[in-house]
Each structure stands twice: as structure tokens, then as C-alpha cells.
Amino acid sequence: MAIAREAEPLGSLKEVREAGLDREDLLGVYRNMLMTRGIEERGHILYRQGKIPGSFYTGRGNEAGSVGVATAMGADDVGTPLHRDMGVHIVRGVEPWRIFAQYMGRADGPTKGRDGNVHMADSKLGLIAMVSHLPAMLPVAVGCALAFRIREEKRVAVGWFGEGASARGDCHEAMTLAGVRKLPMVFVCDNNQWAYSTPTHLEFATGHVADRADSYGFEGVVVDGTDVLAVYREASRAIEKARAGGGPTLIESVTLRMEGHAVHDDAFYVPKEMFEKWAENDPIERFRTWLRENADLSDDEEDEISAGIKKALNDGLKRAEESPLPDPSTLTEGVYATPEDLDTPHHK
């Protein structure tokens, strides 16, 4: 029995305009999706070249989910994106070279080599760095929403998690607190159908993760996570509802993780037909087709966008490779914050 609302797709340019995006915005969304995938594809190459220590994770298949939600966020809103949500960092304005520097453990990456892969964030852009314990950032996001509520600010916090993470207690506790206090919070579940090798029916016994929202006292909505416009519209609705004092929403964005859990994993456990079926719904290809059919995306424009991204990636890689590795003598620095560290716009 379905409890959560099923989101409708957006059809025409007119509908999209009503949802708040003009043509220039749409091209920006397309560019951000391509940049997201481009960075991760380059990351793969870097990994094979032995330039990335440790492991490597991507969000292939999740570009619509991450870019769609982040596009709906306001400048002063904050978020806690996870490892399939590179698009959030891109939309918020993290420069590609810093991401490559992060991948390679360089001194100029957002974590200065203290943490790897997508365990990063630029707090000045309103993002908070994730940890490996996946739903652990949900209570933190709820705390941001709590601060906004206490100070009566019109700001919203967005917390991401996966369908696997939905099994953990942190997720339940965060939704309970956000629900009882009606906080300005949007929960985004990237349901990519596989938590490492575990399928959804072994992670949750309800029809949808979003069905749970009802039990926390707020709305749940299931959206096609390969449709960036539908994701955007649902995220906008949820964010503006939260901003207006309407409390949290749980958005479940359904897609397929198109690669293994990490680079070492060939995902042999995912049926081949499943990959084939979802490949037909590739979020970027799907949006490209829509743009050509509904927004007159021309060959010239496509070429220009692709060339711009290629250049940004090439320049970013070059700059990242010029960044030094961290100096081992800095190992013990910064375990504890000093009072001067609180001299930030956020902490005042």
C-alpha cells in the first residue's frame, strides 16, 4: 500500500517556467550535470593511473537527484550531501580543481589531505562534510534547521541519505526530532536500489522509504531520480514549504547506482537486465533529449557547453596536480579548534 505521494513528471517548457527555471537556468542545470559526471569520469582515470590513494566512489546515475535538489536550494540554505551527491558541490560552486586535489590527497583540497574522496565540503558554500557512517549527518542537518528555527531565520537545511542508511537509528532519531519540532528541514533519500550488494527488500519492508514520512508527521514523496526537472520541482516545493514554516518533507529520489559501490566492485550481483533498463533512463541523456525537444538546444550550444566543461576539467586537473602533498610535519595540527577558528560568518 503506497502512502507517499508519487511525483508527476514535468512536460513542457511552460511547466518548467512555472516551477521557477528559465532557459538559462536549464542550460546551467545541464552544464552542472555534465560537470558532475565529467569530474567523476576523470576521477576514474586518475584512480587507474594510481594517482588517487585509497578507494574511489562515484554517483553515476544520481546526477539528476543531486543537481536537481541543489538547484532548488537558496543561497543561505545549508546541506549535508553524501558520496553520490557530487552534483550538490558543483551546483554550490566548488571549483573542480579543489575536488581533484581532494581526490589525490593534496594540501589544497578542502580537507588538506586529512580525508579522502567526497568526504569534503566548503562551509562557506553552506555545505557540511560527510562522514562514512552514512545517516550520521542527518541529525547534524536537523541541528542546522533547529538553529534556523530558534533564531527565526527563513533558512532551510537539506540532509541526504541512501536507502541503506535509512535502516539506521540516526535516521529515525533525526526524523523524529525534525517532525515533533516541525523544523525547516528536507530529507532527501537517494534510493539507488543497492546498498553495496544489498537490495532494497533487505533494507526496508515498506513499499517506499518515503512511506515512513507519514509516521514522523510529515509528507513523503517519491520522485523519478533520473528526471532532473521532476526532482527540482519536488525539492523546490519541499524547501519553500519548510521555509514557510510547514515543516519537513521526505523526498525519495529513485535511480540506479550505475557502477559498483566503489571502484573495486564490479557489481556482479546487479542483474544485467537491470543495468540495461536503467541505462535507457540515463539522467543526462534524458535531460539532453528534453532540452532538444522542448527548449531548442542546438548543436552549437551543445558543443559550446561540452568544450567549456572539457576546458574546466583540464585546467582543474592541471592545477590540482600542481598542488603539493601535505607536509607530514602538520600531522598533529588542528585536532582542537582555537577561539579564532570561530571567527566565521556561521559561528558568530
Place this chain on the structure above:
Amino acid sequence: MAELTYLQAISDGLRTEMRRDKRVFVIGEDVGVYGGAFKVTLGFQEEFGHWRVMDAPLAETAIVGACTGAAMMGLRPVAEMQFADFISCAWDHLVTVAAKQRYRAGTPVPITVRLPSGGGFSGGPFHSQNPESSFAHIPGLKCVCPATPEDAKGLLISAIEDPNPVLYFEHKHLYRRIKGEVPEERYTVPLGKARTHREGSDISLITWGAMVYTAEEAAKQLDDDGVSVEIIDLRTVMPWDKTAVLESARKTSKVLVLHEDTRTGGFGAEIAATVAEEAFEDLDAPVRRIAAPDTPVPFSPPLEKAFIPQVEDVTKGLRELAEY
């Protein structure tokens, strides 16, 4: 100066900071209408309103995790665990997120978690523990264990002001039993600076929290033997005042470390190892530890009495050291 109980001093410190700094808010189970299980926040909701004195659902991870998020957004949260024992539910958050965020992501997490800790009144295995050593082991966290009302107020204000996650262990057995003069104005007691509770010349007794009073009783008895015991109250176990401990060790040449937490891997082991490493040449006897045995905290009074170090245990240990 007013004479306050240890509990009143904690309330006074919290109230002082909440009146001075509107970024400070309190969240915990039953802290609002009820005033907290031990009444530390009694009357706070009337004064500060229900958004600054928040009754939370029974969800410790959400409480402490939300404090982290609110702190990153500029507030100064003070969480109350109803009992220190329940911090186990928020262990993951504190250790995984709060402790590491500054080091790996550059984001300070200025939160305070109040932890009513310690035994002595048949609280049983889940309402009596002293888990400070577990957290002192985690880089990025600070652990505060006041023994006197004056320190209880000054250390709490320092904890709230500190730009890091601070665990403030308030010993329940001191709440209404211990009274002392407490300045009425705002003041801070620095984290990482020990206090000489009692000067002496023959043995250094290093301790903190409620054990300061057990140490004091034992030291008085040693006076009758003509043995002069110096008591160093660490006040904070992370950071801990190594300098003060080593100075005292070098002065007396004999060291006894006493704590209410269990023995193996307890913070006393760190102190004993440090004294052995850095003051070996100055010692006239092996460093001795007195701690609870490696068992859960038992419920029934004779068992609990046997668990918590008693004055006679400390007296015996001091005498053995004196005779060494």
C-alpha cells in the same frame, strides 16, 4: 560570595551564560517543564522560553547530533544526558562526527554535553558509570570533571565558551552533599589546569571528581601517621595538567593515582605511564593505582561499596607507599 551546593553552582553557571549569551540553549530529556532529572535546569524554561530550554524526544543521537549542527550554524548548545551512561547512545556521533570535524574539515564544533555521572547510591549498572576515560582517548574531545562548587561553575562556563566538543562530567554524588563558596559574578576556570586541593610533601595523590573527597578523608588519617599527602585535583582529564602532576611527583617522589572508573585502560593508567616515563629518576616507589575493579557497577549496597574505592582502600594504599 554565596554558599551553593555543587548542583546549584552548575545551575548558576548555566544560567549566567544563558543570560549573557543568547546563542546558548539547552536541549535534553525532561530538561524543560520538569527541570531535568536532577533539577539543574529548574525554572529555566520560564526564564528563557521553550526554544532555549528544549525537551527533546528520547533520542540521544539526535540530541547531540543536532547540537553539532546548531553549533556549526553559530549557536552554543548545551545538551544534557539524563545520566552519563546514556552517552553510549551518542558515542557514534561524538566520536565519528563532532570529534573529527575540526581536524578533517576545518569546522569547529563548540558544544557542551552535561553528563551526570558516578555511583554511590545504588543506581546500578546503567546509572552509575564514569565513562570519562573512553572519551579522553578520542582526539578532538575534551573531558571536564569538576570536584568543587566553585570549579563546577567556572569550568561549565569555560566548557560552553570553548570552541570544541566538551564533555562535562558532573558527579551525582556531589550534587547536594558538597557545598562551597561560589563567586556571584561570571568567571572561568581554565581547562587543563589542575588544582592543589591539599599541600603535602611525602606522597602525591592524583585524582578528580568525587574521589577528591575520598582522598581528603584518607589524607587526614595519614596525618596521624606523620605522613603528609598532597592531593592534586586534575579538574579536567583532557587536556590534563601533566606539568602539575610531574611537579608534585618530583617533589614527593611517590605517586598514587585514584579514580572511580574501572582500572584497566582507565585514565589513571595514562597518568602512571607518564610519571614512569618522565619522572622515573625522581621516584622512590612504583606508581600505584587505586580504581574500581574491572566489573560493571553493581546495584546492591555491599557490592557497590566493594566496587567504588573507599577511604580505607586509599588509606591502605597510601600506607603501603609510605612504607615502601
